[in-house]
Amino acid sequence: MAAHIEKPSDPGWAWAAYEPDALRPWNLAQAGHLYRRAAFGAGWDQLQRALADGPQRTLDNLLSPHADTEAFNLAHDDYEASAGSVDELRAWWLRRMIQTPHPLMEKMTLFWHSHFATDGAAVKGVRLMQQHVRLLRGQALGSFERLLEGISRDPAVLLWLGADANRKALPGENFARPLMETFTMGPGHGTEKDIQEASRAFTGWFVLRGELRFIPREHDGNIKRILGREGNFTSDDVVRIVLEQPATSERLVRKLYRWLICETEEPDAILIAPLVESFAKDYSVSRLVETMLRSNLFFSSAAYCRRIKCPVEFALGIVKGLEGMVSTTRLAHDLAGLGQNLYHPPTVKGWTGGRHWINSATMVGRYNLASALLQGSGPYADELSPPGVAQKHGRSTFESVARFLVGLFLQDDLDSNVYDTLLKTAQTADGAGNDDPAGLLRRFAHAVITLPEFHLA
Amino acid sequence: MSCTRRDFLKTTVGTSTLLSFAPAAPDFLIRAAVAAAPRRDERDTVLVMIQLSGGNDGLNAAVPYGDDEYGRNRPTLALPPKDVHKINSLVGFHPRMGAFMRLYKAGYLSIVQGVGSPNSDRSHDGAMRIWHTGDPDQPHRQTGWLGRAADSIWRANRAETSAVFVGPIAQPLGVNAENVIVPSIRSPRELMANRMPGDANGESLWKHAAELPRANQGNPLLDFLQRCTVRACADARRIEAATNAAQYPPFQLAGTLHTVAQLIRSDIGVRIFFTELGGGGIGGFDNHANQLGNHCALLHQLSESVAAFIDDLEREKLLDRVLVMTFSEFGRTVSENGRRGTDHGAAAPVFLAGGRLKGGLVGAHPSLTDLDGGALKFHTDFRRVYATVLDRWLGFESPVVLDRQFEPLDILNV
Numbered sequence: 001m002a003a004h005i006e007k008p009s010d011p012g013w014a015w016a017a018y019e020p021d022a023l024r025p026w027n028l029a030q031a032g033h034l035y036r037r038a039a040f041g042a043g044w045d046q047l048q049r050a051l052a053d054g055p056q057r058t059l060d061n062l063l064s065p066h067a068d069t070e071a072f073n074l075a076h077d078d079y080e081a082s083a084g085s086v087d088e089l090r091a092w093w094l095r096r097m098i099q100t101p102h103p104l105m106e107k108m109t110l111f112w113h114s115h116f117a118t119d120g121a122a123v124k125g126v127r128l129m130q131q132h133v134r135l136l137r138g139q140a141l142g143s144f145e146r147l148l149e150g151i152s153r154d155p156a157v158l159l160w161l162g163a164d165a166n167r168k169a170l171p172g173e174n175f176a177r178p179l180m181e182t183f184t185m186g187p188g189h190g191t192e193k194d195i196q197e198a199s200r201a202f203t204g205w206f207v208l209r210g211e212l213r214f215i216p217r218e219h220d221g222n223i224k225r226i227l228g229r230e231g232n233f234t235s236d237d238v239v240r241i242v243l244e245q246p247a248t249s250e251r252l253v254r255k256l257y258r259w260l261i262c263e264t265e266e267p268d269a270i271l272i273a274p275l276v277e278s279f280a281k282d283y284s285v286s287r288l289v290e291t292m293l294r295s296n297l298f299f300s301s302a303a304y305c306r307r308i309k310c311p312v313e314f315a316l317g318i319v320k321g322l323e324g325m326v327s328t329t330r331l332a333h334d335l336a337g338l339g340q341n342l343y344h345p346p347t348v349k350g351w352t353g354g355r356h357w358i359n360s361a362t363m364v365g366r367y368n369l370a371s372a373l374l375q376g377s378g379p380y381a382d383e384l385s386p387p388g389v390a391q392k393h394g395r396s397t398f399e400s401v402a403r404f405l406v407g408l409f410l411q412d413d414l415d416s417n418v419y420d421t422l423l424k425t426a427q428t429a430d431g432a433g434n435d436d437p438a439g440l441l442r443r444f445a446h447a448v449i450t451l452p453e454f455h456l457a
Numbered sequence: 458m459s460c461t462r463r464d465f466l467k468t469t470v471g472t473s474t475l476l477s478f479a480p481a482a483p484d485f486l487i488r489a490a491v492a493a494a495p496r497r498d499e500r501d502t503v504l505v506m507i508q509l510s511g512g513n514d515g516l517n518a519a520v521p522y523g524d525d526e527y528g529r530n531r532p533t534l535a536l537p538p539k540d541v542h543k544i545n546s547l548v549g550f551h552p553r554m555g556a557f558m559r560l561y562k563a564g565y566l567s568i569v570q571g572v573g574s575p576n577s578d579r580s581h582d583g584a585m586r587i588w589h590t591g592d593p594d595q596p597h598r599q600t601g602w603l604g605r606a607a608d609s610i611w612r613a614n615r616a617e618t619s620a621v622f623v624g625p626i627a628q629p630l631g632v633n634a635e636n637v638i639v640p641s642i643r644s645p646r647e648l649m650a651n652r653m654p655g656d657a658n659g660e661s662l663w664k665h666a667a668e669l670p671r672a673n674q675g676n677p678l679l680d681f682l683q684r685c686t687v688r689a690c691a692d693a694r695r696i697e698a699a700t701n702a703a704q705y706p707p708f709q710l711a712g713t714l715h716t717v718a719q720l721i722r723s724d725i726g727v728r729i730f731f732t733e734l735g736g737g738g739i740g741g742f743d744n745h746a747n748q749l750g751n752h753c754a755l756l757h758q759l760s761e762s763v764a765a766f767i768d769d770l771e772r773e774k775l776l777d778r779v780l781v782m783t784f785s786e787f788g789r790t791v792s793e794n795g796r797r798g799t800d801h802g803a804a805a806p807v808f809l810a811g812g813r814l815k816g817g818l819v820g821a822h823p824s825l826t827d828l829d830g831g832a833l834k835f836h837t838d839f840r841r842v843y844a845t846v847l848d849r850w851l852g853f854e855s856p857v858v859l860d861r862q863f864e865p866l867d868i869l870n871v
Contacts, residue, residue, distance in 0.1 A: 119599075162597040174597060264677060305676055337647075339638030347599040352636040355681060356611070360725065361618040361640040361648055363689030367663065368651040375654055415671040425662050443653045452667050452682035 039103035041317035067101030114350030510735030511743030515805035556764035573835025604634030776812030802832030
């Protein structure tokens with residue numbers, strides 16, 4: 001990365017579309033970076049195609065693929081409809097992430113899953129959880145306004161928050177508080193009084209036997225004062241008022257910045273101001289995501305490898321790279337062990353992530369998951385084969401396969417000293433001394449994906 | 458502090474070896490080695506929680522055999538005074554809790570009597586939620602008190618795993634944290650590195666490749682991940698090296714505590730262990746009918762398992778660092794219910810075991826006649842026990858976890 005010509009604190013430069021040039025060329029590392037953030041990693045062909053296509057066409061395809069995403073998703077919705085448990089839903093979702101023609105949509109669905117974090121164990125309804133994630137997917141790259149409206153009427157969310165019986169006589173804060181403090185403006189932008197008044201606007205809404213119901217006589221139709229506004233507001237009015245607050249747009253932009261660009265540093269208000277202003281106009285998620293992904297800042301050293309992969313990104317990066325399909329029932333279980341139990345975020349605030357993903361136990365857990373995925377037997381069977389994939393792409397000698405794997409998983413962005421050490425160790429140590437070359441290559445691949453570098457997104 | 462511990466550190470992963478290379482080693486490595494070395498100024502006390510799922514009948518565990526009301530209320534369930542292990546003229550242990558009696562006499566066991574919660578709840582879920590969240594005022598609170606404790610000691614540059622759930626059931630809410638990841642394990646193997654088939658290098662290559670310096674490295678996250686990898690590898694080896702031949706009885710809980718003992722011995726920095734007896738769901742201690750035999754077996758399992766654990770720790774000179782605490786969602790009704798069982802109650806005793814206890818009975822036994830809906834009234838808010846454990850034992854700040862300061866109990870020699 002050519003840090004000297006970057007101007008990451010200048011919004012004009014930062015959000016202008018990236019155009020490759022001699023100093024900031026489009027290369028394998030940039031393509032890998034894009035596929036880590038806008039998808040769940042890439043196979044060799046995807047990386048090569050991206051190199052040939054250049055950033056614009058690659059991004060066009062990631063933002064709106066030619067393939068029939070709708071048909072794919074409808075088919076998967078049908079599979080999910082037969083799921084008898086939330087555990088099965090978890091497995092179907094991972095399968096969707098791996099096979100979808102529109103990975104960015106799933107990536108953003110995962111983002112919203114952590115934003116409107118709803119725990120399936122508390123909801124106790126497979127169908128409700130299926131509907132919930134379907135709602136997230138439907139607006140994943142759509143309108144945050146539509147999404148928030150949907151969330152305020154979503155039985156799963158209301159049940160999870162204990163906001164399924166909003167009586168006139170007993171207005172509870174269980175939805176109004178997270179709506180204002182977690183889903184939109186963030187803490188400190190409304191008073192306790194604002195939350196109490198907003199709670200009154202939500203009276204009348206109930207979830208009865210899994211169905212949303214409005215009971216007019218339980219609604220408090222009197223005047224409320226919310227965030228400086230006064231009127232006989234309803235729940236829809238509250239959603240509208242909250243969306244009018246500049247803090248809402250800023251908070252969402254910051255959160256998406258952390259998800260797509262960089263989690264090590266909070267952006268200056270000046271840097272994100274143009275995005276905040278633009279997002280507040282119509283809450284178009286796709287435009288915001290597109291601006292971020294196409295930007296100079298995204299392809300700068302301020303963003304490159306400035307995130308730690310969540311467990312899903314870690315595992316799917318391996319699966320996508322090796323062009324395979326593994327048991328996602330098993331994978332969902334193992335990812336839960338690493339701290340990311342899909343459909344069961346820890347709290348309504350979602351997964352904090354970042355450095356919190358990592359501790360000595362989860363690090364060993366990632367090492368062991370990598371072993372299980374690559375060893376060619378056991379719970380994941382022989383679905384992923386580093387030597388097989390290398391051969392498919394025309395590599396056969398040990399050194400050429402090794403070089404290929406480092407290109408595939410790290411886009412060659414590895415200190416040469418570390419590379420040489422891995423290579424030397426792999427060639428000299430062959431366990432019992434009678435090892436086959438395929439075993440050697442599997443171990444080399446394992447050594448690559450357990451490097452500190454591979455945990456960076 | 459035991460010297461075994463320091464000896465152990467020297468002999469296993471070689472903190473000393475690493476430090477001896479200090480001039481050549483990169484910064485992050487030296488920091489990692491220093492972080493791994495025991496520090497005098499920092500506490501290394503460990504809490505082991507044992508959840509008794511289903512509602513333990515405290516009256517038949519710490520038995521008020523000397524109170525006539527006890528026998529009167531329990532025509533079939535009352536334990537014969539001659540069989541009770543007598544602590545004093547009023548209270549004694551269940552006949553099958555001989556091991557607890559032995560620990561009690563040695564000063565390794567305390568009973569805090571009459572512990573409970575305001576806003577008590579007689580449903581399993583509701584009452585367990587209260588004990589897990591430590592917050593009777595917010596029934597929808599989503600974090601556990603020990604999850605918040607783990608969050609409260611997290612530091613951005615450290616890689617320790619500060620809390621672990623050990624057991625075969627789903628992770629209890631008690632350790633649910635907003636930020637940190639609390640692993641759930643069944644055996645120590647899950648925290649050791651699982652090598653690829655035929656791999657002769659295994660973790661040594663993993664560690665070596667992580668600690669090699671990188672040219673032009675300016676990414677703080679990579680530095681962090683390098684350190685964490687080195688640390689994880691060291692921890693995994695310590696766990697592997699910390700096996701011992703201690704004999705434990707063939708109970709599920711004993712196996713769990715055997716795992717906990719190994720992890721304590723490995724000295725990897727875990728401060729909180731959460732374990733469980735009773736199976737988590739229905740069953741376990743929830744004996745609405747024919748309670749006697751089932752309850753007896755569970756108490757025997759509890760008593761023998763904890764005693765084996767305490768004995769193991771004592772032999773390894775680690776007992777001074779460990780405090781065991783039991784809890785259950787509620788006690789049970791004073792009267793039996795006509796089906797040779799008892800129903801959901803309220804106050805109950807909490808058992809504490811460890812090497813730094815003042816010992817004895819803490820607090821009076823609650824009255825068997827002044828009841829609340831047929832159950833004992835509590836006189837000690839359970840959060841006072843939590844505050845004691847957080848402030849005085851772990852050295853954390855209990856108001857951060859419990860939202861306000863509860864008065865700790867004077868039960869520890871620290």
